[in-house]
Amino acid sequence: MSKVLSEDLVSKLSLQVDSFQDGFKILAKSSSIEELGLNFNHILRGSLLITDVNLFHKRNKELEWITIFSKDNRYSKLLDDLTISSSYSISFPDEKPYKVICTIPLIDKSFFGIILGNKLDGAEYSDIEKIFLQIFLQILDNAYQAYINYKKEKQLIFALKHRVVQLNNLIGTGIEISNLHKIGYQLELALERAVSLTNSSKGALKTIKNGKVVSTIVLPMNYDLDEIFSAKYKIEAEVEFQGLTYSFCLANKETRKGIEDFDDTDYILLSAIAMQVTGALENEHLHKEALLKEKIKKELSVASTIQQKIIPAKLPEIPGYDISGINIPSAEVGGDYYDCMKLNDGRFALIIADVAGKGVPSALLVSTLNASLFSYLDLQIPLSEMAVKINSIIFNASPPDKFITFFIAVLNPENGELDIINAGHNPILLLKKDKSLKKIDAGGVAFGMFDMGLPFLGEQMVLEKGERLMLYTDGIPEAMNEKEEEYSDKKMEDFFCENYPDNASDFINDIVADVRKHTAGTPQSDDITALYLIRK
Amino acid sequence: MVTEFKLSSENKENCIIINTEGYINNIGGQKIVDEFNKYKNNGINNYVINLQESKIVNSIGISFLIELIEKLNETNGKLIFTNLDPTIEKTFTIMGLFQFAHKANNVEEALKLF
Numbered sequence: 001m002s003k004v005l006s007e008d009l010v011s012k013l014s015l016q017v018d019s020f021q022d023g024f025k026i027l028a029k030s031s032s033i034e035e036l037g038l039n040f041n042h043i044l045r046g047s048l049l050i051t052d053v054n055l056f057h058k059r060n061k062e063l064e065w066i067t068i069f070s071k072d073n074r075y076s077k078l079l080d081d082l083t084i085s086s087s088y089s090i091s092f093p094d095e096k097p098y099k100v101i102c103t104i105p106l107i108d109k110s111f112f113g114i115i116l117g118n119k120l121d122g123a124e125y126s127d128i129e130k131i132f133l134q135i136f137l138q139i140l141d142n143a144y145q146a147y148i149n150y151k152k153e154k155q156l157i158f159a160l161k162h163r164v165v166q167l168n169n170l171i172g173t174g175i176e177i178s179n180l181h182k183i184g185y186q187l188e189l190a191l192e193r194a195v196s197l198t199n200s201s202k203g204a205l206k207t208i209k210n211g212k213v214v215s216t217i218v219l220p221m222n223y224d225l226d227e228i229f230s231a232k233y234k235i236e237a238e239v240e241f242q243g244l245t246y247s248f249c250l251a252n253k254e255t256r257k258g259i260e261d262f263d264d265t266d267y268i269l270l271s272a273i274a275m276q277v278t279g280a281l282e283n284e285h286l287h288k289e290a291l292l293k294e295k296i297k298k299e300l301s302v303a304s305t306i307q308q309k310i311i312p313a314k315l316p317e318i319p320g321y322d323i324s325g326i327n328i329p330s331a332e333v334g335g336d337y338y339d340c341m342k343l344n345d346g347r348f349a350l351i352i353a354d355v356a357g358k359g360v361p362s363a364l365l366v367s368t369l370n371a372s373l374f375s376y377l378d379l380q381i382p383l384s385e386m387a388v389k390i391n392s393i394i395f396n397a398s399p400p401d402k403f404i405t406f407f408i409a410v411l412n413p414e415n416g417e418l419d420i421i422n423a424g425h426n427p428i429l430l431l432k433k434d435k436s437l438k439k440i441d442a443g444g445v446a447f448g449m450f451d452m453g454l455p456f457l458g459e460q461m462v463l464e465k466g467e468r469l470m471l472y473t474d475g476i477p478e479a480m481n482e483k484e485e486e487y488s489d490k491k492m493e494d495f496f497c498e499n500y501p502d503n504a505s506d507f508i509n510d511i512v513a514d515v516r517k518h519t520a521g522t523p524q525s526d527d528i529t530a531l532y533l534i535r536k
Numbered sequence: 537m538v539t540e541f542k543l544s545s546e547n548k549e550n551c552i553i554i555n556t557e558g559y560i561n562n563i564g565g566q567k568i569v570d571e572f573n574k575y576k577n578n579g580i581n582n583y584v585i586n587l588q589e590s591k592i593v594n595s596i597g598i599s600f601l602i603e604l605i606e607k608l609n610e611t612n613g614k615l616i617f618t619n620l621d622p623t624i625e626k627t628f629t630i631m632g633l634f635q636f637a638h639k640a641n642n643v644e645e646a647l648k649l650f
Contacts, residue, residue, distance in 0.1 A: 196592040254562040
């Protein structure tokens with residue numbers, strides 16, 4: 001290069017430095033390859049008066065050239081002139097329909113192809129312009145590197161944000177699923193989240209019972225279930241709960257370029273969501289159980305209230321007699337019942353009954369017995385006849401495993417006459433004047449066992465002055481201590497024979513205390529019920 | 537239940553309302569961008585995307601929406617998303633869509649913001 005040319009080049013280069021720097025800044029800001037091409041065109045036109053700029057891109061050696069920027073279609077027919085090599089090439093042919101042709105191998109193994117036509121003024125490219133042009137081509141290469149780095153940075157930021165979304169939604173999904181109380185909604189939400197968080201194009205969920213599919217959810221809903229489960233790219237997860245298998249399947253992970261196989265993170269996400277479903281189902285199950293228990297508790301409370309209302313708060317006063325009763329219910333609602341009703345003819349009916357079993361059905365049966373007694377007692381029909389009628393009512397009102405043991409003694413207070421029926425109840429204890437014990441157990445079978453018109457044989461007797469009668473349920477003799485030893489009939493009978501305080505209530509309190517002494521704090525398993533009558 | 541993606545659009549006083557239905561994924565995102573380009577190429581700069589009938593979106597669908605937002609930014613255009621499902625709204629927030637786009641409760645409210 002001559003000294004003159006060299007000086008000229010240095011001088012022009014000095015003037016162009018700013019232009020090169022600005023050019024790079026503009027190109028590097030490009031957000032797409034198309035924008036890069038457009039900006040490159042602007043720079044060449046502004047700096048070198050080149051208006052016929054054609055920029056092509058080849059993603060790799062095998063793929064075709066793609067036009068990035070060109071105003072003239074005829075250049076797309078000359079793409080074969082672009083040589084592909086691992087090094088930068090440029091030529092300025094004289095006998096071609098263009099003035100410059102250049103190929104730049106790029107950082108991502110793609111290529112830029114550049115074909116330039118005439119300058120705006122039609123002049124030939126000077127040597128300095130050729131040098132400047134090559135500098136601009138180098139700037140284009142650098143700007144492309146910056147563009148690729150910018151793109152990668154954007155993708156990285158996007159991927160990181162997507163991970164945050166995945167984590168956030170995974171946590172949110174667990175909470176949302178737990179808040180839904182319908183299993184169908186829970187499963188649908190779980191599938192929706194699994195599909196979207198893994199970028200699946202579709203998903204399905206099969207619920208299987210005993211090897212048979214009992215329900216399915218497909219998303220989006222128009223897709224075929226089998227097509228999803230047989231997709232080339234898929235991930236599956238299964239969870240089981242209470243005999244049901246929930247089988248999730250996600251198909252075809254999406255990218256901007258098409259579909260691809262799932263990665264480990266996708267499988268972890270799907271499994272986590274499937275586990276959340278199990279957790280939600282378990283919680284739902286426990287929640288329902290708790291609600292059921294609460295409902296039963298409330299029902300028992302109602303039943304207990306009913307029973308307590310049936311049992312008299314205060315017994316009537318019987319002239320010449322002292323009477324006292326007690327009912328101590330166990331934790332569950334029992335079926336014990338006692339009463340003393342004053343009849344129209346001045347007599348008194350002493351009643352004690354025990355329904356087999358506990359709970360609401362027993363309480364209802366006691367209620368039925370109470371209502372029946374109210375209806376029949378004042379009709380003054382013979383007790384044996386009344387017992388047949390009540391037995392029939394109880395039989396029809398009770399389930400097969402329910403029956404009532406029943407004892408009634410109708411007392412004429414004036415002469416102490418007792419008209420008695422014992423329907424399958426424990427023998428009633430009578431303490432005679434001479435302190436001997438008599439057990440009254442004549443009668444018939446318990447109410448509600450049979451409805452065949454079987455007779456109930458009554459018994460008449462007289463309660464003499466000073467004699468005592470004790471009606472009780474099996475909660476007293478069968479009260480158990482920690483070693484499961486019963487208080488026993490013998491102990492109860494001995495207590496009855498050996499303790500005869502002046503007041504009926506004292507006896508009741510004393511025998512309860514004696515039972516408590518035996519059980520020594522062991523929880524009461526059955527109702528304790530007793531009625532005690534003294535003829536003064 | 538999530539259905540196959542569909543969309544409709546209408547021009548209200550030079551503001552385009554794009555109503556979507558179904559899963560905004562690769563297919564849905566591409567359809568939104570195609571519909572957007574149809575109007576953008578005619579110089580329209582104001583858009584509402586009504587997502588009332590779209591309850592799920594994946595990150596590929598979001599990448600299309602970002603592309604659309606970037607194109608609008610080049611021409612100082614405005615985009616408002618409406619009727620966002622809470623999960624989608626949270627997702628868009630994390631992905632940074634509301635740094636350049638806006639949101640409104642419904643289309644009527646959105647139109648008042650232009």
